[in-house]
Amino acid sequence: MERDIDDLPKNAANYTALTPLWFLDRAATIHPTRTSLLHGSVRYTWFQTNKRCRRLASALSKHSVGIGSTVAIIAPNIPAMYEAHFGVPMAGAVVNCVNIRLNAPTIAFLLGHSKSEVVMVDQELFSLAEEALKILAESGSSFRPSLLIVIADKSCDPRALNHALGKGAIEYEKFLETGDPDFAWKRPEDEWQSIALGYTSGTTASPKGVVLSHRGAYLMSLSNPLNWGMNEGAVYLWTLPMFHCNGWCYTWALAALCGTNICLRQVSARAVYSAIANDGVSHFCAAPVVLNTIVNAPMEETILPLPRVVHVMTAGAAPPPSILFAMSEKGFRVTHTYGLSETYGPSTVCSWKPEWDCQPPVIQARLNARQGVRYISLEGLDVVDPKTMKPVPADGTTIGEIVMRGNVVMKGYLKNPKANEEAFANGWFHSGDLAEKIRLLVNNAAAVPRLGIQGYEWWSEALHGVSNVGPGVKFGGAFPGATSFPQVITTAASFNESLWEQIGRVVSDEARAMYNGGLAGLTYWSPNVNIFRDPRWGRGQETPGEDPILAGKYAASYVKGLQSMTGIRLKVAACCKHYTAYDLDNWNGVDRYHFNAMVSKQDLEDTYDVPFKACVMEGKVASVMCSYNQVNGKPTCADPILLKNTIRGEWRLNGYIVSDCDSVGVLYDNQHYTSTPEEAAAATIKAGLDLDCGPFLAIHTQNAINKGLLRRRTPSAIGSRSSPTRHSPARNRGRALPLSRTRHRTVAVIGPNSDVTVAMIGNYAGIACSYTTPLQGISRYAKTIHQSGCGDVACNGNQQFGAAVAAARQADATILVMGLDQSIEAEFRDRVGLLLPGHQELVSRVARASKGPTILVLMSGGPIDVSFAKNDPRVGAMLWVGYPGQAGGAAIADVLFGTTNPGGKLPMTWYPQSYLAKVPMINMGMRPDPSRGYPGASEMADCNRNQDFYASEELEDHERAFFDSADWALWKQGAGVNQKPTVAIETLRPKLQGMFDYDHFGEFRGTMLISEHTFHILSSSYTNVHGKAYGEEVPQKGTGLAGYDPFTGVGVVGDEPHTGTDVEEMCLKQAQALTAKTTVTDFLHARSEYFVDLHLAKSQIYSSCEEAYRLTESGDINVPHEYVDQYCNGPCLSEVNLVLNCIENIMTHFVFYNKATIQDIKDTIKAGCSYGPERGDFNVAEHLQAQENRAYMNQIQIVFGLGFMITGHALLL
Structure with a gap:
């Protein structure tokens, strides 16, 4: 009996497993001399690329890499990244392209989760990979990559390469030399075999590994050219990162087309235009932000008109019609797509229709901004009610979930059966993308075309400068970088509110400029104002320190600078994070995802919440971010008492509350606070959360509505709401600083x-x-x-x-x-x-x-x-x-070298190593518990606080029962040693010389040093109405004011013993002989007779010396022999010697930046001691150098704007 038509069997002749790897062999056979890869001066043909990929496969095979193995590559768009897409699967392994924008902890997780046996890394990213591998080793995991390969690039700093080689890495080209260029790789036996692995998120606690098959990659590689109309020999520019879903499979598609790959390590408008003009680029893919860069590029970076129509594919949120129109005007034809990592890249495409050609350009741009129809390789696409799986009305208002099915849907999530079950429920792939309102609940908010609302990325960072840590900022084009101010803990050492605000203004100026250039958003999730409670915390550097008052003042000042409010208008929107009691990341087996901070109401009120309260009520911040941790058993992002009652109720936040990235998922996945993800979504929204950094709410909110955990109006309500630095010297023993040129x-x-x-x-x-x-x-x-x-x-x-x-x-x-x-x-x-x-x-x-x-x-x-x-x-x-x-x-x-003064103070206490054994990092208590022998954090830190920093009413509000911390602290919070800066103000008459101690945040309290024959102390008290600390003003030419530039200054730590000599003590006693309490103005008028002109002082010292001792021409003076050395071998008189010691004592507290004042001192001494070479030339600097091993007195703080000038007559006894 003959076989039925459907009973004909498959055999080797009519059925082979689909794989895109054969495209490489075909290209090498048909066009062996055609350029396959171009990267700067590096150029390969398809014949060479084929051989290089075979070498890679062979070399990996020699290291036992094959089926079941995973090879990670951490690299930008360079030839080795492209070659890995063929060479790794040719060995039978899976290629794992790692997002190079991730941080080291996340990369460590990905490497461990994927069990990547081999790690290939670009030399510029080696330090990132090295850090990730260190974290992986410290995590307790038994897995370790067996092979580390570093990819060299002649355009990069060779020191990074040398460092990598010193760490045992193998250089990529050397590794290829060990492989066989004719290696006989085998086609996969099953087209369902995995070819690639990628991860959906770089910031989540549990990123999902998306596994792709040879079959899906093959079909998408052919689908891309068909949907886009690409021809054989296309020249493709790599602006899209290859680590993004394997470059949407264009890595393999270009081999199918026998095209040319132009690699870009860094994307800029100049590089794009140059490649179009010089390398014949015909196509490239790019995010909308790159389109903005191209449109807004300075004229000198462009090459117009374009030599040909250049086709551009963009994905994600639809670009605004204005951008599409501008691109069209410049000669680009833009195609808009939408897709996911789970669908190998594009899933829908806005296909151009011939009838649109007759429309005006503006209308064409609007039509091209739509999401479009399903890709040719996708069998099914719909928007459905996830509860009934029935399509929702196509009315532009009904909420539904996008679902897909077909051969270009992923195999599944690696080692995540629960996520797979949810993703493939009811025979469809559930994208998690819900229409309109729910999609506005996440940081990468989707566009609402019917309302003309563009997609928006909420997540940007500006901790101490515009940062590209968040996806909302993309450097490039006219904005290759931004000012990177000192880390927050450094700037906090200035105790200078005005400086903090000014930094914020500069940062927001640059942020706004980048927004205008289409490279950034307007919402910045900074500053971090958590309390630096424990010295072990790795993120303490991001904070203003351990003191809640200082942190609060920093928060308010920096936010004011960032937002620069004019009425109700913000320059940018700031965010104070991470609320609350978050100061542990990963200590002794406890991480931030699982930590439950047990905090008393009193500690919460007067320590942990203080900076956030100031940020909201004084700074008028636009947003507050809740943290990963729990507080007293409840996740902060699901606690209505914290979010609704405190932030929005008591403090009256006029803005939005956002979760830390994926903290909503953490409370379900890690903390198991709820039984279902829908309950987690409902709990956070009901608690007052407005925005989720991460996809969790977008995925689970609809199901929460379907299950009755949320009502439909809830999302609607939510949607409607919606280098200066100071350094700190720990010590300046013997006046080692400043150094001398x-x-x-x-x-x-x-x-x-x-x-x-x-x-x-x-x-x-x-x-x-x-x-x-x-x-x-x-x-x-x-x-x-x-x-x-x-x-x-x-x-x-x-x-x-x-x-x-x-x-x-x-x-x-x-x-x-x-x-x-x-x-x-x-x-x-x-x-x-x-x-x-x-x-x-x-x-x-x-x-x-x-x-x-x-x-x-x-x-x-x-x-x-x-x-x-x-x-x-x-x-x-x-x-x-x-x-x-x-x-x-x-x-x-x-x-x-003494050009600027380190006028800062420590924003945190410095403890000895022994401290760690006394206080567990998980203990949040600020007060001692004698029953457990726990000293308390406040007794360890707050008792070290220099109380002069705070006005008396603030001390009363926040006072604690301190005990002696001498055994605990190396240096106390607030400690600092100046190089004793001196400033002098010229007044018409009288002349005021003196110094002041001061309170940084309000009332000046301290001492002013003046003199008439003896030093006098004048205690004065007046208000610093501008709220400025020392060192803010810019020196004014001709005024005699020696100021401090806040953009180059630095700050200090430490104190010194008081072991002054008898002469010094005599000098001080004389200086303290007169004490009075009055105002500065009263003093100027009442004591004017005590001030004399400096030039007159010189002659008086000289005259006194001559009259008293009648110096001979030989320089021999009538001084007992045993005092000759004390008096500098003869030329100095006893009175002048005492003057020098008093000056030395004064200079212990000041560094003279007014050069005229220094010279006056030198001239005064010379006038009194000598007038010819044979009589010696006493030099103040030499005198101080000779005395450098002597002990000095403790520092005396000075007020900005008033300083010390020498009046010679007043220094004589």
Whole structure:
């Protein structure tokens, strides 16, 4: 009996598994000499690409990579990234293209979850991969990648490559050489075999791994050219990242077309126009933000008219018609698509219809902005009621979910059966994309075309400069970077509200400019105002420190600067985060996703909530972000008492409340706070959450409505609502600082942070416009000898210390730039200790060898136990610089050489290592519990607070029962050692000389030093009406005012023992002989007779010397022999010697920045002591240098704007 027509069997001749890999062989056969890849000066043909991919497959196979293996690649659009799409699956493995915009903790999760045995990484991204691998190793997972390959690029800094090779990585080209160019790869036996893996989200606690098959990749690769009308030989420009769903499968499609790939490491308008003009580009894909870049590019970056029509495919939210129209005017033909990672890229396309050609260009643009119809490779597409699975009316108003089915729907989510069950329910793939209202509940809000509302990305960051951490900001074109100010903890050390506000204004200026250029949004989720409660917290660097009042004032000031409100109009919208009691990321097995912060009502009220209350009520912030953690057993994002009652009710927030990224999913997936995801969605919305950073609400809100957990009107209601820096010297023993350009001509610059760039800007930073490293900054002042001493801050070896010691022996001064970086402290990386990492403490060897002063510069966000240096007399000074920003090296050098004064104060307490054993990081209590021997966080920190920072009423509101912290703190919060800056104001008459202590946030309280024969103290009290701290004003030419530039200043830590000499004590007693309490104005009028002209003072000192001692021409004076050395070998009189000691005492508290004043002092001494070479030439600087080993008195704070000028007559007894 003959077989029926449908009974004919499959066989090897008529059925083979579909795979896009054969496209490569075909291209190499048909067009072997045609250019396949072009990247700068690198050019390959299809024949060469085929051989290179076979080599890669062969080399991987030799390392036992095959079926069941996964190979991760972390790289931008470079040839190796393209080759991996063929070479890896040719070996039988799965290619895992990692989003290079993710942070290290997320990448660590992806590598571990995917079990990527091999990691290929671009040399510029090696530090990111290295950090991720370190996190993976520390996570407790037994999995480790077995092979690390670094991809070299001649256009990049070779130091990164050398570092990678030093870590055991194999260079990519060397690796290829081990492979066979004729390697016989095998077609997959089953087209359902996996070819690629990608992840849906880079910020979630549990990103989903999307698995794609050979069959789906083959079909999408052919579908793309058909839908877009691409011809054979198309020249395709890679502006779309290949890590985005394998470049929407255009990686394989270009081989099918035998086309040419033009790789771009970085996308800019200039690069796009240049590739079109010079390389014949005919097609490229791009996000709408890239279209904005192209449209708004400066004329000098464009090449118009275009030599040909260039086809552009864009996806996601529809570009505004104005952009489409502008692109059309320039010669681009834009096709709009919509798709998902789960559908291999595009799912729908707005297909051009011939009848649209007769429409005006503006109408054409509007038509082209629509979502369109299903892709040719997709068998089913509909918008349905997810409860009944029936299509909803196509009326533009009814809510429905987009569902799909077909061969270009993913295989499923890796190791996530629950998510697969939900995604494929009822025989359809549920996209989770719901129409209109529900899709507005997430950060990447969808467009509403019928209302003319564009899609919008809410998530942007501006912690200390416009950042590209969030997806809302894209650098490129006219905006290659932005100003990266010092990390927040560094700027907080200034205690300067006006400075914080000014930084905010600069940041928002740049943010608004980028918005105008189409590269950024208007909502910035900054600042972070959590309390830096524990020194181990990796994110403490992002905060203003441990004090709630300071944090609150910072929050209000920075927000005012960012938002720059004019009436009800905002320049940009800020957001204070992460509310509340969030200060732990990953400590001792407890992470932020599972942490339940047990907080008393009192601690919540007067510590943890204080900054947020100030942010809302004083700063008028537009948004507050709730945190990952629970507080007293309830997730913050699901707590109506916190969100509705406190933020929106008590504090009257006029804005929106947003979740931390995927924290809504965390409360269900990680904390198991609810039984179903729908309950989690309902709980957060009912609690008062307006916006979800992440897809959770978009996916589950409709089902919550269907189950009756939410009413339909709830979403409607929701939708309608909807380098300056201060450094801190820990010590300045023996006046080691400032250094002198004349005495310290050669400086040894040593340490792992001595020549760093990116490390200076901390985390949540953008792309800095430029960098000045510490080495570069110091080189502007002196000849430098540089040795890193360690390979990196981990400092695992001491092999380089010998060279560092040798450098110190040759130099007049030695500067050790040590500390931490993001590999030690960062988001999701809390510290395990407070000591310097590795062998860094061995810097004491360098201090022993140094022939001049040794200065220790500490770069870190959190405190460090540097007891070894504090107790080492050979370390002359210590300077904490935080993470000082892009110009940090210049600022550090200015402080070291005395150009600017480090006028800051520590915003957090520095504890010894022993502190860690006393206080568990999970204990949130601010007060002691004697029954458990718990000292309490406030007793450890708040008792260290310098109470002069606060007005008396604030102290009363926040006072605590402090006890002595001497055994706990190396340096107290609020501590700081100035280089004693002096400022002088010229007045008509009388002349006022003096110094003031002051209260930073309100009332001046302190001492003013004046004199007439003796020093007098005048206590004065008046209001600083502008609320400004020292160091804000810009020096005014001709006024004699020596001010402080807030864009180059820096700040300090520490105090000093008081062991003054008898002469110093005599000088001080004389200075304190007269005490009065009056106002400054009264004093000026009542005491005018005490002030004399400086020029008259010179002659009086000279005259007194002559009359008293009648100096001989030989310089021999009538002084007992045993006092000759004390009086500088003869030329100085006893009165003048006392003057010098008094001046020394004064200069202990000041650094004279008014050069005229310094010269006046020198001239005065010379006039009194000598007038010819044979009588010596006493120099104040030399006198101070000779006395550098003497102990000095504790610092005396000064008020900005009033300082000290010497009046010679008043200094004589």
